Amino acid sequence: MGYIQNRMRLIRLIRIYPLVVLTLLALVYLLGGFSEAADPVIPRSALITLLYLFASVVPILFIISFILIGAAGDKVAKQASSSDKFTYQSPFDLPSEQMSGYKLALITGRPPTLTGLTGDTYLADASAICSKDINHVPPVAECECGFYAYRDLAEATFELSVNPGAFLLAVELYGVGFKYDRGYRAENQVVTGLKKPGRCQHCRILPGRVFVTSYRLGYDNTSWWQWQFRCLLCSSSHKSADKLTIAQMAKTLSVVIT
Numbered sequence: 001m002g003y004i005q006n007r008m009r010l011i012r013l014i015r016i017y018p019l020v021v022l023t024l025l026a027l028v029y030l031l032g033g034f035s036e037a038a039d040p041v042i043p044r045s046a047l048i049t050l051l052y053l054f055a056s057v058v059p060i061l062f063i064i065s066f067i068l069i070g071a072a073g074d075k076v077a078k079q080a081s082s083s084d085k086f087t088y089q090s091p092f093d094l095p096s097e098q099m100s101g102y103k104l105a106l107i108t109g110r111p112p113t114l115t116g117l118t119g120d121t122y123l124a125d126a127s128a129i130c131s132k133d134i135n136h137v138p139p140v141a142e143c144e145c146g147f148y149a150y151r152d153l154a155e156a157t158f159e160l161s162v163n164p165g166a167f168l169l170a171v172e173l174y175g176v177g178f179k180y181d182r183g184y185r186a187e188n189q190v191v192t193g194l195k196k197p198g199r200c201q202h203c204r205i206l207p208g209r210v211f212v213t214s215y216r217l218g219y220d221n222t223s224w225w226q227w228q229f230r231c232l233l234c235s236s237s238h239k240s241a242d243k244l245t246i247a248q249m250a251k252t253l254s255v256v257i258t
């Protein structure tokens with residue numbers, strides 16, 4: 001899937017863009033672009049023009065790239081749905097394929113529970129339930145129901161980098177399943193592992209040691225307990241009732257933590 005990799009590359013480029021602009025500004029400053037000296041190294045007008053060009057042209061290039069990548073994605077989706085139309089509408093005819101994948105989850109609530117980024121909670125071994133139609137046995141082709149997973153670890157890891165409060169799960173999907181360009185959507189899911197973050201999810205510097213929970217207030221008076229994996233320093237102010245060791249968390253979630 002070339003366009004997915006291109007999208008990731010583009011997002012990485014956008015992240016370093018402010019740094020590039022600052023470097024450029026510093027360079028222009030050092031070369032005398034902002035000085036009143038009569039005889040700068042490079043004509044001031046040339047430097048200022050360069051700066052204007054960079055500040056206006058590069059964002060336009062980013063926008064054009066996003067449009068092109070989006071169009072490429074739509075094209076792939078269209079091709080997939082027209083060529084596999086029959087199998088997609090008839091999941092029972094799908095060739096049986098082992099559906100191993102990766103996904104992101106939060107840990108919320110008391111006791112701690114795996115929670116999808118959309119807010120649905122689930123057990124480590126579960127069958128999907130449709131929230132839109134009680135007559136659905138997920139996955140249903142025309143609906144969004146079912147358990148989702150990415151096929152590609154690199155893609156899940158990238159999504160993790162833009163969702164820093166989440167944890168990376170390895171899952172096996174069973175039963176009726178659909179394959180789509182980024183992964184699978186299926187009936188049953190077993191979480192085979194949870195990867196603990198390398199660093200503390202609070203300070204992002206020290207190594208993580210313990211799970212702690214804090215009370216979060218959201219919109220519409222919603223509030224929830226969110227679990228984070230933290231270093232000893234960032235967990236020191238938590239009461240012992242709000243802490244779980246790695247082994248305790250693994251037991252509560254019935255998931256192997258690696």
Ligand SMILES: [Zn+2]
Pocket residue numbers: 130131132133136138140143144145
């Ligand atoms: Zn449904």
Ligand SMILES: [Zn+2]
Pocket residue numbers: 200201202203204205206230231232233234
């Ligand atoms: Zn910390």
